[in-house]
Amino acid sequence: xxxxxxxxxxxxxxxxxxxxxxxxxxxxxxxxxxxxxxxxxxxxxxxxxxxxxxxxxxxxxxxxxxxxxxxxxxxxxxxxxxxxxxxxxxxxxxxxxxxxxxxxxxxxxxxxxxxxxxxxxxxxxxxxxxxxxxxxxxxxxxxxxxxxxxxxxxxxxxxxxxxxxxxxxxxxxxxxxxxxxxxxxxxxxxxxxxxxxxxxxxxxxxxxxxxxxxxxxxxxxxxxxxxxxxxxxxxxxxxxxxxxx
Numbered sequence: 001x002x003x004x005x006x007x008x009x010x011x012x013x014x015x016x017x018x019x020x021x022x023x024x025x026x027x028x029x030x031x032x033x034x035x036x037x038x039x040x041x042x043x044x045x046x047x048x049x050x051x052x053x054x055x056x057x058x059x060x061x062x063x064x065x066x067x068x069x070x071x072x073x074x075x076x077x078x079x080x081x082x083x084x085x086x087x088x089x090x091x092x093x094x095x096x097x098x099x100x101x102x103x104x105x106x107x108x109x110x111x112x113x114x115x116x117x118x119x120x121x122x123x124x125x126x127x128x129x130x131x132x133x134x135x136x137x138x139x140x141x142x143x144x145x146x147x148x149x150x151x152x153x154x155x156x157x158x159x160x161x162x163x164x165x166x167x168x169x170x171x172x173x174x175x176x177x178x179x180x181x182x183x184x185x186x187x188x189x190x191x192x193x194x195x196x197x198x199x200x201x202x203x204x205x206x207x208x209x210x211x212x213x214x215x216x217x218x219x220x221x222x223x224x225x226x227x228x229x230x231x232x233x234x235x236x237x238x239x240x241x242x243x244x245x
Contacts, residue, residue, distance in 0.1 A: 001234065003241050007225050010208055011242045014181040016095040018173075019086055020198050024187025024214055025231045026102050029077040051160045056128065060153050064144040067156045071122055079110035081232035082186070085239045087111035092243060097180075099173040101188060101195050103158045116169045116176075118195055124157035133157055170194060177201040186212045186231050190219035199223070 011017070023033040045066070049055060056063045079087075087110040090096045098115045100107055103122040107115050125145075126133045129152030137145045137154065144153045159165060173195075177183060183202035190196050190211070199209045199219055211223040212234050220226045227234050 001227070001229060001237055003227075003234075003238050004225060007208075007210060008238070008242050010182060011093075011238070014093065014208075016176075016180045017089070017093045017097075017182045017184070018176045018180045018198070018202065019089070019096075019098045019184040019186060020173075020188060020195065021086070021098065021100045021102060021107070021186045022188025022195075023102060025080070025082045026077070026104050026106055027187070028080045028082055028230055028232050029106060031073060031077050031104055031106075048161055051158075052162055053128075053160055054162075056153075056155055056160075060128075060155075061143045063155070067122065067158075074104045074106075074122060077104065077106065079106045081236045082230075082234075083107055083110035083112070085232070085235035086186075088239055089235075090114060097172075097176045099176070099195075099198065101192070116173050118159075118165050118169055118173065120156070120158035120166070122156055122158055125154045126157045128153045128155045165194065173198055174201065177207075178205050180205075180207050182208045182210065184210045184212060185219055185223070186235070188213070188217070190217040 027033055050063050050066050083106050086098060086107065090098060090112050096114055098107055098112050100115060100117055101119050103119050105121055105123050124133055127147035127150060130147065130150055132149065134147055134154055137148050144155065147154055177198040178201055180202055183199055185199045190199065203209050203222065208224045211217065211219050211226040212231050213228060214230060
């Protein structure tokens with residue numbers, strides 16, 4: 001695939017760039033997308049039946065065990081060329097922000113530093129009652145473990161259905177989208193709001209919006225450039241053509 005020279009030239013000169021990533025980029029590392037993740041014991045459950053506060057109140061042990069299984073999937077994965085290319089871009093663009101809907105931490109493992117997590121991180125836990133992140137607790141074998149501060153049950157620090165995105169993270173992402181010169185939308189369905197609003201905000205502010213996705217999305221027809229294919233291949237080629245070794 002040859003990258004349009006206009007895109008290469010713009011990236012070479014842009015000072016403020018945002019990348020928005022979704023499940024598609026991590027799927028290239030072997031992590032199934034949220035709704036494709038059910039197999040084995042969990043095949044009889046829909047994710048919507050487990051990823052809610054109500055499900056946790058009904059059966060906290062079941063939800064905790066499901067997330068332990070999902071953590072195992074993530075732990076076996078490694079960053080792919082797409083993650084690595086974005087980490088490299090973060091060192092070349094003066095004002096770079098990576099906004100992700102993923103909870104797997106693969107961007108950080110690839111070396112990205114300026115990362116905003118809109119949906120949390122599956123490797124962190126927080127108190128269900130107080131919402132405070134908890135790094136350590138006393139192991140008693142109870143599932144889920146108990147908060148050492150208040151005794152409430154611990155839960156994954158991820159956004160569940162019916163919950164709002166973290167206000168500070170969303171505000172930072174929105175401000176970056178309004179002020180950027182380029183925005184990449186990578187491996188995301190462009191259908192889940194408010195994250196799906198970020199490319200639209202950038203377009204309205206006059207930025208170049210570049211979609212990188214395996215399949216067409218609602219953004220495909222209005223993006224400045226839409227590159228269909230695997231993120232790892234496209235981003236690696238873009239990096240090579242913009243900053244030849």
